[in-house]
Amino acid sequence: MAGPVPPGELRFAFDAGSGTVLWGPADLAALPLSDGLRAELASLAAQYDESLNWDYPPDPGPWREARCARFNADARDALERVRAELGQEVEDGFVELHEDPDLGRYLADPKGFER
Template sequence: MSVYILRFFFDPGSGICLWAANDAARDKWDYPIDTRDLPLPENTWRFAYHLCSWFDTSIDWTYPPDPSPWDAAERDRFNNAAQQFLETLRGQLGTDFDVVDESATSAAA
């Protein structure tokens, strides 16, 4: 059984893509989780910041309810990168962590 359960999703403008989903994770990291605080290589946590910044470009910040400025190809590139990151993240965190994908970036989403 995993000790820490994390939710993976993007929240525009937050710079965060991991959120505590159980008491053990909240007690250790609070609700939003800075990837630098996890037992991850620097390149992994830096890529998390890159993904969050990239996701922010999917929003029309002059009027956020408007459609995304991304075309289908950009959305697919982002979704593929997010899923590859999630796979890497799960592998590097190991069995003490369960990372639940709520990102809507998978092909099934």
């Protein structure tokens, strides 16, 4: 596929371990996106994975609120760049990240932490 996907069929969202942020019915590798934006999207997917606690996912992830805010802003900027480069609407399925309110307790005693 050389052009954009049909309207309403492309979604921007994060899914842990997927390595992608764009979801749709077409060959997403063929989307007409710049190499720089492709690299940024891959970086955001990898960063999202770093926000999780892979040892035990229900426990708090490692990011403080400032890091979450920086990621959220970068993700929103990337979505706007995707829309601009494709020249079409892309569904916004992004859920902003925020510091887990129990992160301090978790970091103080990870082995003894309970919600």
